[in-house]
Amino acid sequence: MDESLDHKLIYYINKWVKLDPEEEKKILASFEKQAVKKKIKLLEPGQVCQYIYFIIQGGARSYYHDAKGDEHIYQIRLENNWISDLESFFSQQPSKFYLETLEESIVLRISPEVLENLYEEVPKMERYFRILFQKAYINSLARLNSTMWETAEERYNEMIKENCDILQRVPQTYIASYLGIAPESLSRIRKKK
Amino acid sequence: MDESLDHKLIYYINKWVKLDPEEEKKILASFEKQAVKKKIKLLEPGQVCQYIYFIIQGGARSYYHDAKGDEHIYQIRLENNWISDLESFFSQQPSKFYLETLEESIVLRISPEVLENLYEEVPKMERYFRILFQKAYINSLARLNSTMWETAEERYNEMIKENCDILQRVPQTYIASYLGIAPESLSRIRKKK
DNA sequence: TTTTTTTCTTAACATAGGTTAAGGGTGCAG
DNA sequence: CTGCACCCTTAACCTATGTTAAGAAAAAAA
Numbered sequence: 001m002d003e004s005l006d007h008k009l010i011y012y013i014n015k016w017v018k019l020d021p022e023e024e025k026k027i028l029a030s031f032e033k034q035a036v037k038k039k040i041k042l043l044e045p046g047q048v049c050q051y052i053y054f055i056i057q058g059g060a061r062s063y064y065h066d067a068k069g070d071e072h073i074y075q076i077r078l079e080n081n082w083i084s085d086l087e088s089f090f091s092q093q094p095s096k097f098y099l100e101t102l103e104e105s106i107v108l109r110i111s112p113e114v115l116e117n118l119y120e121e122v123p124k125m126e127r128y129f130r131i132l133f134q135k136a137y138i139n140s141l142a143r144l145n146s147t148m149w150e151t152a153e154e155r156y157n158e159m160i161k162e163n164c165d166i167l168q169r170v171p172q173t174y175i176a177s178y179l180g181i182a183p184e185s186l187s188r189i190r191k192k193k
Numbered sequence: 194m195d196e197s198l199d200h201k202l203i204y205y206i207n208k209w210v211k212l213d214p215e216e217e218k219k220i221l222a223s224f225e226k227q228a229v230k231k232k233i234k235l236l237e238p239g240q241v242c243q244y245i246y247f248i249i250q251g252g253a254r255s256y257y258h259d260a261k262g263d264e265h266i267y268q269i270r271l272e273n274n275w276i277s278d279l280e281s282f283f284s285q286q287p288s289k290f291y292l293e294t295l296e297e298s299i300v301l302r303i304s305p306e307v308l309e310n311l312y313e314e315v316p317k318m319e320r321y322f323r324i325l326f327q328k329a330y331i332n333s334l335a336r337l338n339s340t341m342w343e344t345a346e347e348r349y350n351e352m353i354k355e356n357c358d359i360l361q362r363v364p365q366t367y368i369a370s371y372l373g374i375a376p377e378s379l380s381r382i383r384k385k386k
Numbered sequence: 387t388t389t390t391t392t393t394c395t396t397a398a399c400a401t402a403g404g405t406t407a408a409g410g411g412t413g414c415a416g
Numbered sequence: 417c418t419g420c421a422c423c424c425t426t427a428a429c430c431t432a433t434g435t436t437a438a439g440a441a442a443a444a445a446a
Contacts, residue, residue: 072342074334087331123316130323133330138280140333141267147340148373149265152403171423180341185403187425344432365394378433380395 005056006033009108012054012080016131017124027125030118031108036101043099049088051109055079058105061174062097073177076102076170078163082132102170152181153189198249199226202301205247205273209324210317220318223311224301229294236292242281244302248272251298254367255290266370269295269363271356275325295363345374346382 009031010024019027031054036042042060043049053060059078062085063071074097077083088095089112110118119126146155156179159166166175176186202224203217212220224247229235235253236242246253252271255278256264267290270276281288282305303311312319339348349372352359359368369379 066342072338074338086327090327090331119320123319126316126319126323127312130319130326133323133326134279134283137326137330137333140330140337144333144337144340145265145267147337149259173423182404183424184405184426188403188427191425346432364392366392375434376394377396377435381397381433384395 005106006031006108008056008080009054013125013128017128019122019124023122023124026121027118030114031110034107034109036105036107038101038103038105040101041098042101043085043088043095043097045096045098046094047088048092049085049095049097049099050111052082052084052086052089052115053099053107053109054082056106056108058107059102059169060099060105060107061102061170062099063177064097071177073174076166076174076178078102078166078169102174147180152179152185153192155179156186156189198299199224199301201249201273202247206318206321210321212315212317216315216317219315220311223307224303227300227302229298229300231294231296231298233294234291235294236278236281236288236290238289238291239287240281241285242278242288242290242292243304245275245277245279245282245308246292246300246302247275249299249301251300252295252362253292253298253300254295254363255292256370257290264370266367269359269367269371271295271359271362295367340373345372345378346385348372349379349382 006028010019010027013019013027033056036058042051042053043062045064055077057079059076060083061073061077062075062083063073065071075083083099085095085097085099087093088097092112115125146158150158156175159175159179172186173183176183179186181189199221203212203220206212206220226249229251235244235246236255238257248270250272252269253276254266254270255268255276256266258264268276276292278288278290278292280286281290285305308318339351343351349368352368352372365379366376369376372379
């Protein structure tokens with residue numbers, strides 16, 4: 001049901017901050033729903049990132065090109081997660097990243113101005129994002145540590161354990177890049193099983 | 194001057210949220226100042242992390258032991274930065290980390306309960322920490338990306354550029370570990386200059 | 387001042403993953 | 417249905433860094 005998809009956002013916010021119906025209404029009114037086909041770019045280098053996206057359904061990735069022109073995955077996000085170029089979104093400076101759908105997706109998006117306004121109207125959203133960013137930061141430090149001290153195989157196994165259907169939904173070239181290894185190395189790891 | 198040291202915290206908070214004198218007073222009243230000698234442990238594995246620390250002066254590191262008993266640096270923080278085991282601090286579950294001073298230090302510390310209370314009394318603190326964690330998360334993603342795709346030498350050079358006196362203040366074994374390389378590899382890199 | 391501990395460096399050898407080149411299979415577009 | 421693009425695999429060779437062992441210098445403690 002269409003309405004129940006929107007309420008996925010409300011459901012996830014309610015996990016961390018208790019909203020009353022009036023607050024829920026204001027939050028939903030602040031987001032725009034968008035259906036996007038696969039491989040559609042939501043952001044390109046040089047553009048200022050105008051939205052942070054909550055993925056109701058589907059998935060997206062962010063990536064950039066290095067000095068040699070090689071593509072590197074920066075983020076992979078599937079449904080029930082947020083994606084953006086946060087640096088550009090908050091600083092309103094041009095981004096260096098592409099943001100692209102991995103499959104046909106439905107997202108809820110909000111702009112920085114509307115989000116600032118929402119913080120004023122619904123202060124619990126400030127708390128929600130404080131909790132979201134604190135958890136994201138904790139996870140990111142743990143992932144950094146794994147990348148430094150674990151083998152590529154260990155990291156791959158942990159990724160599969162956490163999200164066993166990602167292999168069906170995301171090309172292995174992207175998974176390899178997200179793990180910080182070459183596609184050939186991922187094949188080499190997979191062959192060991 | 195003793196009082197001006199405390200106001201370092203206020204100065205940094207005011208960079209992102211504008212406080213009135215009443216709010217400043219409440220904030221300072223919520224923190225405890227602590228002078229700690231070098232190599233003193235603020236946290237050990239098995240303990241629940243009871244404080245988040247703002248370092249007024251000096252520095253600290255967090256580290257853990259891997260399955261082989263090898264020590265790995267997780268965080269290095271110098272003055273005007275925060276340090277804690279955030280996972281343990283917010284979940285109130287036992288930590289896996291040591292938290293130890295790098296040199297004689299002065300810190301301001303706050304417990305989770307007092308911080309929750311402060312969020313109620315001074316809502317701008319919710320905003321301050323939302324901004325702090327969002328920036329920390331952005332930096333952590335960038336650092337993760339560098340670790341994956343840049344050489345150890347490139348990462349070392351960037352670290353030195355950002356903090357040129359860290360070599361005088363932090364043992365090179367710690368710097369190597371923080372960069373995700375062996376001490377011998379750091380010596381090899383330094384030899385190239 | 388001396389001894390001990392800590393820190394740092396060095397080099398030979400080992401290894402995980404990168405690079406290069408090649409080829410096969412699947413899915414999509416015309 | 418066919419051809420092309422994309423995805424994935426494989427292996428030989430290369431490289432950045434790890435490991436091991438050893439030793440020197442500096443700092444700290446007695």
